[in-house]
Amino acid sequence: DAGVIQSPRHEVTEMGQEVTLRCKPISGHNSLFWYRQTMMRGLELLIYFNNNVPIDDSGMPEDRFSAKMPNASFSTLKIQPSEPRDSAVYFCASSLGTGQGMGGYTFGSGTRLTVV
Amino acid sequence: GENVEQHPSTLSVQEGDSAVIKCTYSDSASNYFPWYKQELGKRPQLIIDIRSNVGEKKDQRIAVTLNKTAKHFSLHITETQPEDSAVYFCAARSTSGTYKYIFGTGTRLKVLA
Numbered sequence: 357d358a359g360v361i362q363s364p365r366h367e368v369t370e371m372g373q374e375v376t377l378r379c380k381p382i383s384g385h386n387s388l389f390w391y392r393q394t395m396m397r398g399l400e401l402l403i404y405f406n407n408n409v410p411i412d413d414s415g416m417p418e419d420r421f422s423a424k425m426p427n428a429s430f431s432t433l434k435i436q437p438s439e440p441r442d443s444a445v446y447f448c449a450s451s452l453g454t455g456q457g458m459g460g461y462t463f464g465s466g467t468r469l470t471v472v
Numbered sequence: 473g474e475n476v477e478q479h480p481s482t483l484s485v486q487e488g489d490s491a492v493i494k495c496t497y498s499d500s501a502s503n504y505f506p507w508y509k510q511e512l513g514k515r516p517q518l519i520i521d522i523r524s525n526v527g528e529k530k531d532q533r534i535a536v537t538l539n540k541t542a543k544h545f546s547l548h549i550t551e552t553q554p555e556d557s558a559v560y561f562c563a564a565r566s567t568s569g570t571y572k573y574i575f576g577t578g579t580r581l582k583v584l585a
Contacts, residue, residue, distance in 0.1 A: 389572075399516070399561060399575040412572055447515065460506040461573070463515040 360464035362448050368470045374436040377467045380429055381450030389461060390423055390433050391447040399447070405431065438471045445469070474499040476564050478576025485552050486584050493579045495562035496544040504565040505545050506573070507536060511558045519560075520547070552583045 361380040369375050381388050389404040403413040405425045413423070420439070425431040435442055445468050449461035475498040485491050497505075503524040508516035522529045522536045522545065529536050533552075538545040549556055562576040 398577040401572050401574075404572060460508075460518040460521055463508075463517070465515050 360448055360450050360462050362446075362464035362467050364467060365465060366468045366470075368472065369438055371439055371471055372437045373471075374434065375438045375442075375469060375471075377433040377446050377448075377469070379431045379433070379448030379464060381431070381448070382462055383429070385450035385452050385462075386428070387451045387453065388425060388431050389449040389451075390431070391449065391463075393445045393447060393466070394443075402433070435469075438469075440471045443470050474502065474564060474566050474574040476562060476574045476576045478562050478579055480579060481577065482580045482582070484582045484584060487552060487554060489552055491547075491549045491552055491556070491581055491583075493547045493560055493562070493581070494544060495546070495564075495576050496542075497564040497574075498543070499564065499566045500540075500543065502543075502564040502566045505536070505538060506563050506565075507534075507547050508561045508563065508575075509558045510561065510578075516561060549581075552581075554583050554585050557581055557583045 360382055363378045387406050390402040392400045392402055400415055402415045403423045404411055408425045421435055423433045445466045447466045448464040451461050476495055478495045483491055506521035507519050509519045510516040520531050520534050520536050522538050524540055527538055533550050535548045559578045559580050561578050563573040565573045
């Protein structure tokens, strides 16, 4: 298995532009998580899905952020419009069930987003 | 909601010495505590975990201890090696609410050769 696959690896965009981050979870995993990592705030959970359904989106910072999971093998995180303070590394992770006792989460390689 | 505090934020040890990283959590309903290692520019990777019905777990040079009464858990690395240098994150998962993990703020460990 190739693991959790994220794209792009790096994204540089201008303020105000729309940004779409993509994630392919491990086949068979039914929970998917989007995290944001910054030096100041560490790893923050933005949203998580179970069986393609959003379960908890309380970490989504504001309406500019949205996430979808149209099927078990694909999810997107969209920022529209983007702002410089959105610059961070965005990780996608997946797990089987709720991630307990099955190896925990498996993280993707992350997308480093820079908004200028 | 759950809050996880992690100390220290940075830690330097001599090669061969031990390193200890401590975390406390707030939600007494938390029952699963994983530890992740993140090397520079890479993804966090699970290195060890412990459930609330166990007080200690060991895997070669790393061990984790859990004190449910005090709501704290610790990572112990013995005989440290330069390749142990990384950022380590603790996390706690609650059985209440939405079962999400809350991560600590990370400890940057530097092993000096």
